[in-house]
Amino acid sequence: MERITFLGFIIDKDGRRPDPEKIAAVQQMPPPTNDGQVRSFLGFIQFYGSFVKELFRLRPPLDALTKKDAKFLWTSQCQKSFDRVKQILQSDLLLTHFDPNLPIIVAADASQYGIGAVISHRFPDGSEKAIYHISKALTAPQRNYSQIEKEAFGLITAVTKFHKFLYGRHFTLRTDHKPLLTIFGDKKGIPLYSANRLQRWAIILLNYDFTIEYVNTNHFGQADALSRLISDQIQQKECEDRVVAQIESEVITNLVSTCEQLPVTADMIRAESKKDPLLSQVYKYTVSGLWPPITDKSSQISFFHNRRDQLSFVADCIMFNDRIVIPSSLKARVLKMIHRAHPAIVRMKQLARSLVYWPSIDKDIENMVRSCDQCASVAKNPIKNTLCSWPIPTAPWQRLHADYAGPLEPTTWSWWTHSPNGRKLSQPLPSQPQLQSTS
The missing domain is CATH 3.30.70 (Alpha-Beta Plaits)
Structure with missing residues (x-):
């Protein structure tokens, strides 16, 4: 048959x-x-x-x-x-059979109104034939996603829809949105500045064995037709340069909003960073990508060397993830501002870690809080010990208690409590004249 x-x-x-x-x-x-x-x-x-x-x-x-x-x-x-x-x-519509021995390619694209995806095979002669097409209209909340989130949603929808074809097999994941290569394809980890939604989707993709690659929009016809041309009134997709510019704008906005919470500006940080010997080296090594081997693990440059994959530049300011690296000349001013409400050590570290970074920042915070007179004056008193009875003595005159009572005319008395023969015995004795004035 x-x-x-x-x-x-x-x-x-x-x-x-x-x-x-x-x-x-x-x-x-x-x-x-x-x-x-x-x-x-x-x-x-x-x-x-x-x-x-x-x-x-x-x-x-x-x-x-x-x-x-x-x-x-x-x-x-x-x-x-x-x-x-x-x-x-x-017309003549044909989908090829799935063959697990052939290379698998998954392509996805998104537009303002929908997403489209296709899974296909690459044959030995270099041709590609579709196995299955899917397309999905975006809901009203999903239409409010940014363009990068729509593109990422298209990839996630494609991978989860074709899960039975892909799980346990290596495949190529194609997109025409280049920023996703850093978020989904970087083996160094998920960038911390990514939106929470993108981070969740990146974690989902960790279950799959894939290689993500960028394909120019002009050569991205199959999945592109599923999404881009959803209706005759659909608007043209944002060009890639605009999307990249939007991401850069968001990063700069994050820098400006962080500086608004600090007693320094981006211009001050940029100028002082160029004068700082340590940050000048960090800037040089990060731009070139050539870090020298570090032999002294206690040196300050080693802190940046260990975190070199998380360093970046925004408006010529050095960033550690989404935190601004503060030069030495501005540390005291920043610490004073963060400590203006006199938070404790733990709380002050939390505030600082959300805004700024420099080597030994934790130690500087601890020293500042401990040297603050106002913090020391309102610090909690030491915890009092639980009241308990004295242990029973095992021999006479093993323990002796004394206190003063009075003045009781005509003299001051001292009370002595001792335990001869293991029994408590109190005995009043008059104080000497020279002790009455000081007792």
Whole structure:
């Protein structure tokens, strides 16, 4: 048997395609006259959605007719989408069979209204053939994502949708959004300045064995068509340079907002950093990427050497993750500001670690808090010991207690308590005249 017909599909050695008899019924279908007929038509074409790359480009005008309390109005856009869907289903649609021995490629793309993805094989002759297409319209909250989050959401949707094909196998993950290569492809760890949503998605991808690569938008047709052309009114995707500029703008905004909480400005930090001998070396080594071997592990340069992968520059200011590296000449001013409310050591460290960094910052904070007179004056008193009875003596005159009572005319008495023969005995004795004035 060369081919079989099963559940509306024709399956042969080359792959899988829709059954022409099923498609013929669609060609004879007249335009819908109510929302119920529109839902029936959308349900039918969704069944063959894995073959249609442009499905969500065509669905929005028809989906609008099925919304709650929407007035049914069959427009020219609806008719155009209706005719285009029938034309695509009548064309030669073919998906190749999945072969675990062939290289696997997953591509995903996103636009303002939806995402699209495709899983395909690369054959020995260099050609690529699709195995499965998916496309998904974004919800209203998802449309508010930034562009980088939409692109990342497309990758996550593709990988989780194709989980059974990908898990336990190496595959190539393609994107036309270059910033994602740093977030999802960097083996040094997830950048700490990434949004929480991106960090969660990066952790999900740690379960998979993949190599992420960048493909120029002009050569990114398959997944791009699924998402970019969701409707005729869709806006052109932001160019990559604008996205990178937006990320840089957000990083600079973070620098400015941090400086607003400090008694120094970015210009002051930049100027003093150039004068600082240690930070001048750090700047030089970080720009060149050539760090000398460190033999003295206690030197201050070793602190930066151990954290060199997390150093960056924003407006010529050295950053450790999202914290500003403060030069030596400004440390005292920054510490004074952080300690203005006189927080304790732990709280002051928490405040400092959210804003600034320099070697031995923890030690400097501890010294400042301990040398603060106002903090010492209101420090908690030592914890008092629990009251307990004296141990019973085991021999006479082993322990002796004395105290003064009085003045009782005509003299001051001292009371002595001792324990002869293991029994307590109190005995008053008059004080000497020379002791009465000082007792």
